[in-house]
Amino acid sequence: MKKNILGYTLPKLTEEFLALGQSKFRAKQVFGWIYGKKVYSFDAMTDVSKDFRNVLNSDYCVELPKIFTKQESNDGTIKVLLEMGDGAKVESVLMPYNYGDAVCVSSQVGCNMGCAFCASGLLRKERNLTTAEMVGEVLIMDSLLEPLGRKVTHIDVMGTGEPFDNYDNVLDFVKIANDPFALEIGARHITVSTCGLCDGIKKYGKEGIQINLALSLHAPNDELRQQIMPIAKAYPFSKLIPALQEYSADSGRRLTFEYIMLRDFNDTLDCAKQLVSFIRDNNLFAYVNLIPYNEVKEKPYRRSEKTRVNAFVDYLKKNGINCTVRKEFGGDIDAACGQLRSKQVGVKS
Numbered sequence: 001m002k003k004n005i006l007g008y009t010l011p012k013l014t015e016e017f018l019a020l021g022q023s024k025f026r027a028k029q030v031f032g033w034i035y036g037k038k039v040y041s042f043d044a045m046t047d048v049s050k051d052f053r054n055v056l057n058s059d060y061c062v063e064l065p066k067i068f069t070k071q072e073s074n075d076g077t078i079k080v081l082l083e084m085g086d087g088a089k090v091e092s093v094l095m096p097y098n099y100g101d102a103v104c105v106s107s108q109v110g111c112n113m114g115c116a117f118c119a120s121g122l123l124r125k126e127r128n129l130t131t132a133e134m135v136g137e138v139l140i141m142d143s144l145l146e147p148l149g150r151k152v153t154h155i156d157v158m159g160t161g162e163p164f165d166n167y168d169n170v171l172d173f174v175k176i177a178n179d180p181f182a183l184e185i186g187a188r189h190i191t192v193s194t195c196g197l198c199d200g201i202k203k204y205g206k207e208g209i210q211i212n213l214a215l216s217l218h219a220p221n222d223e224l225r226q227q228i229m230p231i232a233k234a235y236p237f238s239k240l241i242p243a244l245q246e247y248s249a250d251s252g253r254r255l256t257f258e259y260i261m262l263r264d265f266n267d268t269l270d271c272a273k274q275l276v277s278f279i280r281d282n283n284l285f286a287y288v289n290l291i292p293y294n295e296v297k298e299k300p301y302r303r304s305e306k307t308r309v310n311a312f313v314d315y316l317k318k319n320g321i322n323c324t325v326r327k328e329f330g331g332d333i334d335a336a337c338g339q340l341r342s343k344q345v346g347v348k349s
C-alpha cells in the first residue's frame with residue numbers, strides 16, 4: 001500500500017527520504033508543493049528529480065478525503081461529511097469567527113466514550129483516524145475557503161472521537177498543523193479537547209508544545225458528572241484533579257474547562273458555586289467556556305434558559321473566574337456534534 005505523505009511530520013519525512021539517499025532538503029521541498037502551493041501531484045513537483053518522482057509515484061501518495069455531503073448555513077458555517085479511502089465517514093465543521101476560520105476536526109470514526117448528551121456516541125468507534133486523514137480534513141476546508149480568499153486559521157480537535165484515545169496520531173496531526181512549513185497554524189490557535197483521559201492529560205503536559213488543552217468538565221462534582229459521562233467513573237475527581245495539576249505544572253499553560261449548560265441538570269446557582277470551589281480549592285489555572293447545548297433528538301437533555309446561563313456567568317465572573325459563553329453556529333443545519341453523520345450513516349438501535 002502506498003504511504004500517504006499527509007501523515008508525515010517534516011522531521012519524519014526528512015528522515016525517511018534521507019534513508020532513501022535523498023538530500024535533507026527533499027522533504028521540505030515536497031512539503032512546499034503540498035502545503036504551500038497545494039500541488040498534490042508528484043509529477044508537477046519539477047524541482048524533484050525524475051528518478052525520485054518515480055519512487056514517489058510508486059511508493060507514496062497524497063490522498064485527501066472526498067466530500068460526501070456538504071451543508072452551508074446562513075451564518076457561513078460549513079459542515080461536511082467526508083469519505084475516507086475505506087469508505088468510513090467523518091464530520092468536519094468550519095466556523096467563521098470574527099477572528100478567523102476555525103475547523104472542528106474529528107479524531108475517530110465514531111466514539112466509545114458514551115457521553116449521555118452527545119450525538120457522536122450514538123455510533124460506536126469503528127477505528128482511529130490516521131494523521132493523514134485529520135490533515136485531510138483541514139486541507140479540504142482550505143480548498144473550500146480558497147475561492148473566498150481565506151484559509152483555516154484555528155483548529156479545534158473537538159469533532160467526533162476522543163483525541164487521547166488516539167494519542168500518537170493526534171499528536172503528529174497537531175505538530176503538522178503547527179509547523180510553519182505545513183499548515184502553519186499558531187500553537188495558541190490549536191486546541192485539543194478531552195473528556196478526561198488522565199494518562200493522556202499528563203503525557204500531553206510533558207510534550208513541550210504550546211497547544212491549548214480543553215477539558216470537558218460539564219459538572220462540578222463526581223455524582224453529576226458520572227450521570228452524563230461514563231469516563232468519570234474510571235477517572236473520578238480524585239484522579240482527574242491531580243492529573244490536571246500535573247499538566248499545569250509541566251506545561252505552564254492555562255486550561256479551558258468546557259461546561260455544557262443542560263437545563264435543570266447542571267445549570268443552577270448551586271452548581272456555579274460548586275464550580276467556583278472546584279477551581280479555587282484545587283488551585284486550577286483555568287477558564288470556563290460555557291457551551292449552549294445543541295439538542296439531540298435521541299437524547300433527553302434540553303438547553304438551559306438564557307436567564308440561567310446569564311446568572312451562571314455572572315456568578316462565576318463575580319467570583320473571579322474567567323468565563324465566556326461559546327458563540328453558536330449553524331443553527332439551521334445539522335450542527336450538533338455527530339448529528340450529520342448519525343443521520344447519514346444511520347443510527348442502529
Ligand code: SAH
Binds near residue numbers: 161214215
Ligand atoms: N471527546 C472530546 C472531544 C470531542 S467533543 C471531548 O469530550 O472533549 C467536543 C465538545 O463538544 C465536548 O466538550 C463535548 O462534551 C461537547 N458536546 C458534545 N455534544 C454536544 C452537544 N450536543 N452540544 C454541545 N456540545 C456538545
